Amino acid sequence: VEYELLKPIDDVPIEKTIALTKAFDHIVTHLVIDEPELYKKSEWARKWLEMIKPHYPYSPVQMNNTVLGIPSRFGGLKTDILMLDDYLSNNEGRTVDSVVKQVDEMTAVPGGKPCWYFLSGDIISLHYKNLSYAEQVAQSWGCICAGCTGISWYFAIPRTEGSYLAMVDVNREVQALAPVILSEELCAAATADRPKSKLRHLTRTLDGVWYVLTCNIDANSLSAMYTLPAEAPQNGTVEVLFENRTIPLKDGRFGDEYAGHSRHIYKIR
Numbered sequence: 685v686e687y688e689l690l691k692p693i694d695d696v697p698i699e700k701t702i703a704l705t706k707a708f709d710h711i712v713t714h715l716v717i718d719e720p721e722l723y724k725k726s727e728w729a730r731k732w733l734e735m736i737k738p739h740y741p742y743s744p745v746q747m748n749n750t751v752l753g754i755p756s757r758f759g760g761l762k763t764d765i766l767m768l769d770d771y772l773s774n775n776e777g778r779t780v781d782s783v784v785k786q787v788d789e790m791t792a793v794p795g796g797k798p799c800w801y802f803l804s805g806d807i808i809s810l811h812y813k814n815l816s817y818a819e820q821v822a823q824s825w826g827c828i829c830a831g832c833t834g835i836s837w838y839f840a841i842p843r844t845e846g847s848y849l850a851m852v853d854v855n856r857e858v859q860a861l862a863p864v865i866l867s868e869e870l871c872a873a874a875t876a877d878r879p880k881s882k883l884r885h886l887t888r889t890l891d892g893v894w895y896v897l898t899c900n901i902d903a904n905s906l907s908a909m910y911t912l913p914a915e916a917p918q919n920g921t922v923e924v925l926f927e928n929r930t931i932p933l934k935d936g937r938f939g940d941e942y943a944g945h946s947r948h949i950y951k952i953r
Contacts, residue, residue, distance in 0.1 A: 702739050714740055717747035719769060721758045729759030737762075748802060754789045765834070766790045766797050771804035772823045773811035780822045780901040780945065781881050787830035798834065801827045805839020806847050814843065820850035822945035825899040828858070829884035829947075833866060857926060861949065864888050864895050872913035883908055883942075894952040900942035909939040910950075917952050925949040 705711060716736050720729045729747060737745045744764035751770050752758070770786050772778050783803075790799040803823055804811060815823070824835055835858075842848035858865070871889040874896045883906065885898040894916045900906055912918070914936070922931040922938050926949060931938045933952065940948055 702736075706739075711743065713744045713746055713765060715746055715748055715767070717759075719750050719753075720747060721750055721753045721756070726756075726758050726760070730762050733759060733762040737764075744798075746800075751786055751789075754786075754793065757793075761793060761797075764797070765800055766793060767800040767802060767834075769802040769838075771802070771838070772819055773804040773813050773815055776812045779903075780819065780826055783823050784826040784830050784884060784901050785880075787827050787832055791831040799832050800834035800836065801832045803827070803835055803837050805837035805851060806842045806844065815847040815850070816945075817846035817850045818943070818945035820847045821854060821947055822899060822901050824850070824854045825897070825947040826884050826901040828865060829886045829897050829899045830880075831886065857949070861895075861897070861925075864890050865897070872915065874913065874916070875911045877909045878906060882906060885910070887913075896950040896952070897947075898950070899947040900945060903944045905941070905943050907939060907941050909937060912936045912938075912952070920953070923951040923953075925951055 705714065714736065717724075717729055717732060733745060733747065746763040746765040746767055747759065748767045748769050749758060751768065754761070754766065754768060768786055768790060770783060772780060772783050787799060787801065804815065806814060827835055837851055839851070865886075865888065867888045867890045869889045871887060871894070873887040874885065876883055876885055876898075882902045883898065883900055885896055888895045888897070894912070896910060898908070912933075916936065917933065918936040920933050922933050924931060924940075931940060931950070938950075942948065
């Protein structure tokens with residue numbers, strides 16, 4: 685559960701608001717500023733974060749930034765979690781690649797902070813368009829495969845079935861794969877013969893099993909060939925999770941086909 689502490693609620697002093705939040709044991713992060721670079725100075729945001737942090741020594745305190753905030757190190761990025769508010773439906777003509785590449789800005793910040801992405805869900809009244817099933821899958825899995833360790837959706841009552849069902853499916857799959865995505869085991873990365881502007885992929889190991897999480901962030905179909913690092917299994921079969929099929933693995937290489945805006949999750953024992 686996240687909450688925003690943007691201002692005292694009904695003129696309740698900030699101290700009472702902080703005390704209220706401490707009464708709950710299910711809050712995983714304190715989102716205390718939302719897009720401050722649009723209305724506040726950088727120094728104010730830094731001091732605000734520094735003032736709030738001591739009240740929560742055992743849980744993260746963060747702000748939610750726009751695309752302006754990360755590269756400009758707004759507020760000194762004194763946030764425990766880097767979180768970006770930028771998504772496919774906020775501008776007519778946006779591409780999934782233009783969304784996903786913002787993850788690169790977050791992962792490039794020194795210090796290795798967790799990177800979360802605040803993505804659009806189903807708010808037709810506020811956005812230029814609503815997303816199809818494939819677009820929602822691609823922006824969500826694309827960000828994860830680029831290095832995000834958390835995603836959340838900004839949505840109201842669902843109005844279109846496709847986008848909503850994509851959020852349901854992505855949520856189910858990510859919950860099943862959370863130990864893999866967040867694994868702290870060190871491993872070399874698989875390589876692919878497609879550029880980052882078309883295909884994003886993430887390599888993980890967990891308990892001796894290899895995983896390659898992939899997403900075609902382009903609207904067109906494509907084929908891809910992957911090469912596993914030398915320490916990974918080199919021959920056998922690759923299980924494609926959630927799709928009930930396998931792919932042959934030979935000499936450390938395997939290939940697959942992608943529809944536009946689709947994901948494949950590979951498991952190699």
